[in-house]
Amino acid sequence: MNSIKIIIAGPRGRMGSEAVKLVTNTGHFELVATIDHKNDGMMLSDVEGFQSIPNVPVYSDIEKCLLDIEADVLIDLTTPEVGMYHAKTALEHNVRPVVGTTGFTKQDLEELEKLCFEKELGCIIAPNFAVGAVLMMKFSQMAAKYFADVEIIEMHHDQKLDAPSGTAVKTAEMISAVRESKKQGHPNEKETITGARGGEYDGMHIHSVRLPGLIAHQQVLFGSDGQTLTIRHDSYNRGSFMSGVKVAVETVMKNNTFVYGLENILD
Ligand code: NAP
Numbered sequence: 001m002n003s004i005k006i007i008i009a010g011p012r013g014r015m016g017s018e019a020v021k022l023v024t025n026t027g028h029f030e031l032v033a034t035i036d037h038k039n040d041g042m043m044l045s046d047v048e049g050f051q052s053i054p055n056v057p058v059y060s061d062i063e064k065c066l067l068d069i070e071a072d073v074l075i076d077l078t079t080p081e082v083g084m085y086h087a088k089t090a091l092e093h094n095v096r097p098v099v100g101t102t103g104f105t106k107q108d109l110e111e112l113e114k115l116c117f118e119k120e121l122g123c124i125i126a127p128n129f130a131v132g133a134v135l136m137m138k139f140s141q142m143a144a145k146y147f148a149d150v151e152i153i154e155m156h157h158d159q160k161l162d163a164p165s166g167t168a169v170k171t172a173e174m175i176s177a178v179r180e181s182k183k184q185g186h187p188n189e190k191e192t193i194t195g196a197r198g199g200e201y202d203g204m205h206i207h208s209v210r211l212p213g214l215i216a217h218q219q220v221l222f223g224s225d226g227q228t229l230t231i232r233h234d235s236y237n238r239g240s241f242m243s244g245v246k247v248a249v250e251t252v253m254k255n256n257t258f259v260y261g262l263e264n265i266l267d
Pocket residue numbers: 009010011012013014015016035036037038060077078079080082099100101102103126127128129130160161216241
C-alpha cells in the first residue's frame with residue numbers, strides 16, 4: 001500500500017503537535033510538509049520540539065506549499081478563519097482536507113460541501129475526533145426522542161477561542177433533528193445577569209465553561225417529571241482525539257463526499 005502523503009497545518013499547536021506524532025508514528029502515513037505562519041522556509045527539525053523529524057519543510061503560505069509539494073491530505077488544526085482558507089485552497093489543489101479546527105459557520109460548511117462536490121473529492125470536518133465524544137452525541141440523540149428538555153454544558157480550557165464548542169453545536173443539531181421544537185424554561189423567565197441562561201439553540205440552552213486545567217468535557221442533561229439523565233464525556237489529553245484523526249485520514253482517501261462529523265464515518 002502506498003503511504004498517504006500528509007500536510008499538517010498548525011504543527012506547534014496542542015492538537016497539531018499530537019497530529020505530528022500520529023502521522024510520523026503511523027507506518028502508512030508520511031508527513032510531507034507543515035503549514036506554520038511563524039517558521040516559513042525552515043525545516044521542521046529546526047523548530048523546537050521537532051528535532052527528531054527530518055526532511056519536512058515548513059511553509060507559511062499554503063498555496064506555495066501545494067504548488068511545491070505533492071500531497072494527498074491536509075490535516076488542519078489551526079483557527080477558524082485560517083482553517084477555512086486552508087481547507088478551500090487544499091480542495092482547489094485536489095488535496096483532501098481533514099479538519100479538526102472548530103468554529104466554522106454554516107456558510108463555510110456549505111461552501112466546502114459545494115467545492116467537494118465540484119472537485120469530486122473527499123473532505124471530513126469533525127468538531128470532535130474523540131470516539132467517546134461521538135458516542136456521547138449519539139446517545140444524546142437517542143435520549144432526546146424521550147426527553148424534550150435538555151441543557152448542554154460544555155467545559156474547555158481557557159485558551160479556547162470559540163464558544164460554544166463545535167461539539168456542543170453539533171450535539172444540539174443532532175438533538176434538534178429528532179426532538180420536537182420546544183422553548184424550554186418558564187415563559188416569563190428573566191435574566192438578572194445577561195447570559196445566565198446560556199446560548200439558545202432551538203429552545204435548548206448551551207452553557208460554555210472556560211477554566212485552566214480543563215481539556216474538553218461535555219455533559220448533556222435531560223429532565224422530565226421525577227427524573228434526570230446525564231450523559232457525560234471527558235477528554236483528559238489531546239491523544240484522545242488521534243484515533244479519530246487516523247480513521248478520518250484513511251476514510252477521506254476512499255470517499256469522494258463531504259462529511260461533517262466523525263459519527264458519519266464510524267460503524
Ligand atoms: P492551539 O494550541 O492554539 O493551536 C493552534 C495552532 O495554529 C497554533 O500553533 C497557531 O500558531 C497555529 N496557527 C494560527 N494561525 C496559523 C496560520 N495562519 N498558519 C498556520 N498555523 C497557524 O489550539 P489547539 O488546542 O491545538 O486547537 C486547534 C483547533 O482544533 C481549534 O479550533 C480547536 O477548537 C480545535 N480542536 C478540535 C478538536 C477535535 O477533536 N476536532 C479537539 C480539540 C481542539 P501560533 O500559536 O503561533 O499563532
